[in-house]
Amino acid sequence: MCLLPTKVRLGIVTALERNTDLGKPNLPSHLLLALATVIALGTAVACSGDDDAPTASPTAAATETATSTESPDAGAALTANPKGCVDDYSASTDYFPDKVEARHALEWSVSYEGNYKVITLDSNAPGTTERTQEKYVLVQCGTPAPELTGDLDGAYLFEIPIETMVEAGGGLYGAIEALGVADSLVGTRYEPSGVEYLPNVEARFAAGEVSSIGNYGSGPEAMLDLEPDLVSTYESAESFELYRSVDLSVAYYSPWDEPPLGAAEQVKWLSLFFNLEREANEIYGGIETRYTELSTRAKAASDQPTVLIGEISPDGTFGSGQFNPVRGHSRLVEDAGGIDIMKEFILSDRSYTQIPIEQALDIGADADFWYHQVYVPQEETAADFVATDSRNANFAALEAGNAFHRYGRGEDFHATGAVRPDEVLADLVSIIHPELLPDHELVHLKRIEAE
Numbered sequence: 001m002c003l004l005p006t007k008v009r010l011g012i013v014t015a016l017e018r019n020t021d022l023g024k025p026n027l028p029s030h031l032l033l034a035l036a037t038v039i040a041l042g043t044a045v046a047c048s049g050d051d052d053a054p055t056a057s058p059t060a061a062a063t064e065t066a067t068s069t070e071s072p073d074a075g076a077a078l079t080a081n082p083k084g085c086v087d088d089y090s091a092s093t094d095y096f097p098d099k100v101e102a103r104h105a106l107e108w109s110v111s112y113e114g115n116y117k118v119i120t121l122d123s124n125a126p127g128t129t130e131r132t133q134e135k136y137v138l139v140q141c142g143t144p145a146p147e148l149t150g151d152l153d154g155a156y157l158f159e160i161p162i163e164t165m166v167e168a169g170g171g172l173y174g175a176i177e178a179l180g181v182a183d184s185l186v187g188t189r190y191e192p193s194g195v196e197y198l199p200n201v202e203a204r205f206a207a208g209e210v211s212s213i214g215n216y217g218s219g220p221e222a223m224l225d226l227e228p229d230l231v232s233t234y235e236s237a238e239s240f241e242l243y244r245s246v247d248l249s250v251a252y253y254s255p256w257d258e259p260p261l262g263a264a265e266q267v268k269w270l271s272l273f274f275n276l277e278r279e280a281n282e283i284y285g286g287i288e289t290r291y292t293e294l295s296t297r298a299k300a301a302s303d304q305p306t307v308l309i310g311e312i313s314p315d316g317t318f319g320s321g322q323f324n325p326v327r328g329h330s331r332l333v334e335d336a337g338g339i340d341i342m343k344e345f346i347l348s349d350r351s352y353t354q355i356p357i358e359q360a361l362d363i364g365a366d367a368d369f370w371y372h373q374v375y376v377p378q379e380e381t382a383a384d385f386v387a388t389d390s391r392n393a394n395f396a397a398l399e400a401g402n403a404f405h406r407y408g409r410g411e412d413f414h415a416t417g418a419v420r421p422d423e424v425l426a427d428l429v430s431i432i433h434p435e436l437l438p439d440h441e442l443v444h445l446k447r448i449e450a451e
Contacts, residue, residue, distance in 0.1 A: 174419030194412030298337030318360030
């Protein structure tokens with residue numbers, strides 16, 4: 001005996017039952033005829049083949065349905081990015097319905113190709129004019145990798161979603177915390193100061209789950225022992241060649257040469273490796289909105305104060321502490337409604353190398369504010385800075401109490417601060433335009449108090 005599949009038969013019976021109300025037909029005769037035709041054709045299909053074929057029991061049919069719900073049929077549309085490997089690969093399936101785009105980042109872009117993603121990197125190595133240009137192909141686990149030919153020639157493969165990673169450059173701590181993937185962190189070069197502001201990352205360190213991989217140049221051995229799915233860093237081409245020669249899956253990433261909102265898009269970058277694009281978009285959307293709205297208000301202020309960016313170096317020269325004058329801190333100052341007093345000079349020089357202190361004094365001695373770039377200073381007051389180097393007293397902003405630095409929470413400026421430029425911008429606006437945010441309490445920036 002052969003029957004229609006259980007679900008089909010139940011559906012037809014239900015339809016026929018609903019067609020009568022106290023014995024009166026609800027459907028027109030031509031629709032009833034069509035329904036009868038479906039029954040006849042369905043029965044013919046079900047009965048084709050071996051006449052003695054066994055009939056599927058209702059229990060088996062229910063089990064088959066439950067399985068297909070957990071693992072969608074090949075070709076079925078997904079409603080979220082996979083959290084693990086997939087079964088039943090179909091070339092017609094879009095495996096990444098949740099997508100991101102680099103709206104402000106200038107150093108990378110991403111495209112989606114069904115079961116894989118292609119990241120195109122064109123990054124400026126920090127502090128140099130050297131360019132790092134690479135492509136990364138992120139292939140969904142359980143699906144075939146594309147041939148690395150044509151536009152993908154020379155690209156590097158990663159299987160996603162990843163489970164473990166080494167943060168070897170320090171540029172992604174904020175994104176790791178924000179995306180909730182701290183449990184994937186297995187190695188890093190050192191525990192940064194200010195890690196207490198990253199509670200999940202801090203807990204990982206406290207539990208001894210994050211191994212030291214040594215300082216830069218220490219070799220890949222410690223990383224090899226960890227067998228990470230991803231090593232994220234920004235180092236020389238020689239270092240990358242070494243890492244890849246021992247089959248480490250390494251990707252170049254640096255937020256330091258991005259504009260503020262571009263640096264915050266590190267949450268999008270990292271989400272690509274975890275299939276967490278939906279979460280990244282939710283995180284980033286509010287940051288972008290708050291930053292843009294506040295910047296619009298600040299730029300509309302009638303007063304645009306001048307801001308000196310940099311510090312006196314131990315060798316007596318003056319350094320800006322920036323890698324690119326049209327991105328980084330300079331862009332932040334402009335978005336806060338200020339004027340980077342060194343920008344035009346730096347742009348004409350096309351270099352952020354140290355300049356003689358005499359030139360820095362000629363340009364910035366009378367600046368309204370001083371955005372000091374000293375790295376995690378021990379000094380607390382203007383007097384402390386003058387005691388460290390008496391030439392600091394020549395900058396009027398320091399003596400007036402209008403100097404500040406970025407390490408109010410230690411190195412967390414490079415973690416949370418990089419992911420939350422809206423908070424950093426609010427700090428800066430409250431300093432140079434206090435009338436716009438009179439009740440704001442500083443989060444990342446810290447005033448250098450005058451005595």
